[in-house]
Every structure is written in structure tokens, then in C-alpha cells.
Amino acid sequence: MRTAITALTEELRRLKASGVTNVTISPDSLARLQTVVSKRVDASGVAATQETVLPAIEPVAAPSVRNPKKEEAPKQNFPEPPTIGLVEGDKPTRWAALRDLVLKNETCLAQLAPNKQLVFGVGDFDAKIMFVGEAPGADEETRGEPFVGPAGQLLTKMISGMGLKREETYIANIMNWRPQLPTRDGYEQIGNRPPDAEEMAYCLPFLRAQIEVVAPQVIVALGATAARGLLGLDAFRALGEVRGKWHEFEKTPLMVTYHPSYILRNKSNRSKRAIWEDMLQVMERIQMPITDKQRGYFLSG
Ligand code: URA
Numbered sequence: 001m002r003t004a005i006t007a008l009t010e011e012l013r014r015l016k017a018s019g020v021t022n023v024t025i026s027p028d029s030l031a032r033l034q035t036v037v038s039k040r041v042d043a044s045g046v047a048a049t050q051e052t053v054l055p056a057i058e059p060v061a062a063p064s065v066r067n068p069k070k071e072e073a074p075k076q077n078f079p080e081p082p083t084i085g086l087v088e089g090d091k092p093t094r095w096a097a098l099r100d101l102v103l104k105n106e107t108c109l110a111q112l113a114p115n116k117q118l119v120f121g122v123g124d125f126d127a128k129i130m131f132v133g134e135a136p137g138a139d140e141e142t143r144g145e146p147f148v149g150p151a152g153q154l155l156t157k158m159i160s161g162m163g164l165k166r167e168e169t170y171i172a173n174i175m176n177w178r179p180q181l182p183t184r185d186g187y188e189q190i191g192n193r194p195p196d197a198e199e200m201a202y203c204l205p206f207l208r209a210q211i212e213v214v215a216p217q218v219i220v221a222l223g224a225t226a227a228r229g230l231l232g233l234d235a236f237r238a239l240g241e242v243r244g245k246w247h248e249f250e251k252t253p254l255m256v257t258y259h260p261s262y263i264l265r266n267k268s269n270r271s272k273r274a275i276w277e278d279m280l281q282v283m284e285r286i287q288m289p290i291t292d293k294q295r296g297y298f299l300s301g
Pocket of ligand 1: 135152
């Protein structure tokens with residue numbers, strides 16, 4: 001097992017050194033690899049690695065954008081996306097009823113791995129800015145809150161760079177559950193997959209209703225999946241076509257930027273500056289004060 005993992009790591013290093021930044025593997029290999037690297041959590045809570053023969057991985061030139069229409073996700077038979085009637089009342093009342101609806105939705109609940117939670121948006125019901133991400137990850141489905149893992153911590157830092165507290169914004173996702181990957185019984189999922197078109201379509205009404213309740217002045221789509229969810233699956237091929245520009249989601253101005261996990265993978269000042277420039281545009285749009293120091297973040301180095 002150790003030899004196989006070492007061989008895989010070396011091959012990935014070799015590809016990286018030769019300039020390859022992404023590898024795509026077949027759904028079948030991914031499923032098998034997923035099983036291999038799954039953690040077995042025994043009754044005492046101790047994680048042990050499963051012993052399995054490592055499958056072959058076929059690296060191929062990867063498209064720079066993950067198009068959910070082209071992903072081969074496990075076949076799901078989703079009912080039609082739900083029609084949502086918001087209850088009467090003030091924002092907290094409408095939000096609480098909506099959250100309840102999602103957390104009790106049987107289709108959503110059926111997507112969960114054992115002991116995991118659905119994730120609904122959080123934040124200020126009067127937030128001027130709504131951030132929309134892709135889907136919960138491991139930390140989020142464990143805690144039932146969006147953006148609480150490493151990408152979330154970076155998002156929180158970005159928000160404080162804007163002079164706001166996380167709680168002064170509203171944070172949601174396209175998806176209310178973590179898209180599942182096949183794992184063996186008793187093993188936990190490691191890694192994530194982007195949601196497919198049906199999954200996104202099913203969850204979109206819940207997001208649309210949150211937007212209606214909060215009525216933010218601007219929405220920020222974090223990454224390509226969020227942008228596809230809000231702009232349409234075929235709205236662009238590469239994120240660069242729409243990033244850093246103003247769009248609209250049902251009359252609300254929408255800024256598309258990188259997902260914070262992109263910055264976790266590309267820690268250069270150049271990529272930080274790119275996402276920061278998008279945030280400066282957001283701040284300008286809602287007439288937030290901007291200091292010279294804020295204007296200059298990530299310009300040097
Ligand atoms: N990534 C997302 O897109 N959403 C989360 O909630 C966490 C990570």
C-alpha cells in the first residue's frame with residue numbers, strides 16, 4: 001500500500017514539475033481511489049487507513065473549468081426542483097421558515113452520509129453583501145454551517161480586510177448538501193466533487209428564496225460553480241470570461257470572483273490581488289469607505 005501511494009505521489013510530483021496543474025481521472029478510478037484513501041473510523045473514533053490495491057489513474061489534460069454538465073456524477077433521480085412559497089412575516093420569520101423547510105426536505109436529507117448535516121445560509125438578514133459558494137465540504141457538513149473550513153477561514157479574513165465582520169454579511173452556497181462520492185460502508189468521504197446540473201437545479205430555489213428574504217445590495221459568486229448556478233450552466237466556458245465583472249442575478253448586481261480555495265492553492269500576491277480587486281469593486285458599488293491602505297493590499301511582493 002505504502003509503495004503504491006509513494007508511486008502515485010511521485011507521478012503527481014513529476015507531472016507538476018512538467019507544468020501540469022490539474023489531472024482528471026475517470027469516475028471509476030476516482031471511486032476506487034476514493035475508497036482507498038477513505039478513512040475508516042472505528043467505534044473508538046480512531047481513523048485507520050483501509051488496505052486496498054491502488055487503482056491505475058489516467059492523467060489527462062484537464063479543462064481549466066469544471067463544467068457540471070460534463071461531470072459524470074453518480075446517477076440521481078431527483079424530483080423536480082421545489083416551488084417555494086415564502087411565509088408572511090418579518091425577515092427572521094421568513095428566514096426561519098425557509099431554513100426549516102430545507103432542513104426537513106426529504107430529497108436533501110437523502111443525500112447525506114450518516115451523521116452529517118444539511119447546510120443553510122447564515123448571517124445578517126439585512127446584509128448588503130451576500131457571498132455564494134459552491135457546496136459544503138467536510139467541515140461544513142459536520143458543523144452544519146457554510147464556510148467554516150480552511151476556505152471559510154480565508155473568506156472570513158477577506159471580509160475583515162473589507163472592514164466588516166463575517167456576521168455582517170450573509171454567506172450561502174448553491175448546494176445545501178455535500179455532493180457525495182462513493183465510499184465503503186463505515187468509511188468517511190475524503191475530497192469533494194462539484195455538484196451536477198440536477199443537484200444544482202434542485203437547490204437553486206432555496207438560494208433564490210434566501211436572496212429574496214435578505215435582499216442584498218450585491219451578490220458575490222465565489223468560483224465557477226457558484227457563477228454557473230447564478231448565471232446559467234452555459235454562461236461561460238472559463239471563469240476568466242466572467243470574473244471581475246458585474247452581472248445580474250434577477251436584478252441584483254452580481255460580482256464573480258475566485259473561490260477562496262483558489263487562493264489556498266495559489267498563494268501568490270498576484271492571485272490575492274486579483275480577488276481583492278473584485279472586492280474593491282464590491283465595496284465601491286455599495287459605497288463603503290475605502291482607505292488608501294485597503295486600496296494597496298497585495299500590490300507589492
Ligand atoms: N466551499 C464552498 O464552496 N462552500 C463552503 O461552505 C465551504 C467550502
